[in-house]
Amino acid sequence: MVEHLQNYGVFRSKKVAEVMETIDRALFVPDGNAPYYDSPMPIGYNATISAPHMHATCLQLLEENLQPGMHALDVGSGTGYLTACFALMVGPQGCAVGVEHIPELVSSSIQNIQKSAAAPLLKEGSLSVHAGDGREGWPEHAPYDAIHVGAAAPEIPQALIDQLKPGGRMVIPVGSIFQDLKVVEKSLDGSVSIRTETSVRYVPLTSRESQLRSV
Numbered sequence: 464m465v466e467h468l469q470n471y472g473v474f475r476s477k478k479v480a481e482v483m484e485t486i487d488r489a490l491f492v493p494d495g496n497a498p499y500y501d502s503p504m505p506i507g508y509n510a511t512i513s514a515p516h517m518h519a520t521c522l523q524l525l526e527e528n529l530q531p532g533m534h535a536l537d538v539g540s541g542t543g544y545l546t547a548c549f550a551l552m553v554g555p556q557g558c559a560v561g562v563e564h565i566p567e568l569v570s571s572s573i574q575n576i577q578k579s580a581a582a583p584l585l586k587e588g589s590l591s592v593h594a595g596d597g598r599e600g601w602p603e604h605a606p607y608d609a610i611h612v613g614a615a616a617p618e619i620p621q622a623l624i625d626q627l628k629p630g631g632r633m634v635i636p637v638g639s640i641f642q643d644l645k646v647v648e649k650s651l652d653g654s655v656s657i658r659t660e661t662s663v664r665y666v667p668l669t670s671r672e673s674q675l676r677s678v
């Protein structure tokens with residue numbers, strides 16, 4: 464998979480390619496799916512695991528803010544794949560937190576991570592996954608150097624901006640039918656700038672009830 468993405472020029476970062484090779488996507492994709500195919504795949508509950516090229520893109524956009532010892536938040540952590548990658552990058556002195564509002568996905572993501580190369584970090588506590596409304600972030604481990612949001616928000620939740628550290632960066636899809644991947648940066652004086660990276664298509668960042676309505 465990594466070689467395939469490399470051939471398509473997706474990887475600018477050797478570190479991100481190494482991390483995605485170390486965290487085996489096959490452990491996170493439900494049985495019956497081709498794990499290394501570059502496409503989102505259904506994981507139940509109207510959710511998907513994002514395509515590998517989107518995982519690579521988001522990791523690369525956040526790489527400078529995923530250095531050893533840093534704090535990272537993954538909102539809408541789904542299968543836990545990206546949270547596990549974050550944990551590997553920030554290491555045992557750092558902190559990687561996943562927040563997912565479907566409790567069943569929280570349990571299955573923990574089982575996935577336990578089988579992966581990030582298992583020791585979960586055991587030691589530098590990696591954790593929690594059930595909750597990710598629009599509220601996860602104040603316990605804030606402020607964060609890196610925030611990733613894995614579902615499209617109608618607008619950027621203020622709680623996530625508040626939990627971003629000065630010097631921190633957030634990657635978040637924004638919009639409904641037409642969505643843009645936004646890069647939000649908080650400068651050291653606390654001012655916030657937002658730019659558009661690319662157009663994307665994600666499931667909505669919403670309430671649990673509204674996500675489950677059509678299951």
Ligand SMILES: C[S@@+](CC[C@H](N)C(=O)[O-])C[C@H]1O[C@@H](n2cnc3c(N)ncnc32)[C@H](O)[C@@H]1O
Nearest residue numbers: 510512513539541542564596597613614668669
């Ligand atoms: C594209 S999916 C999973 C993405 C994840 N990065 C992955 O690749 O496994 C987006 C996830 O966001 C979750 N989600 C949607 N709204 C949420 C909310 N308000 N709080 C927490 N999670 C939410 C969904 O349940 C879903 O698992």
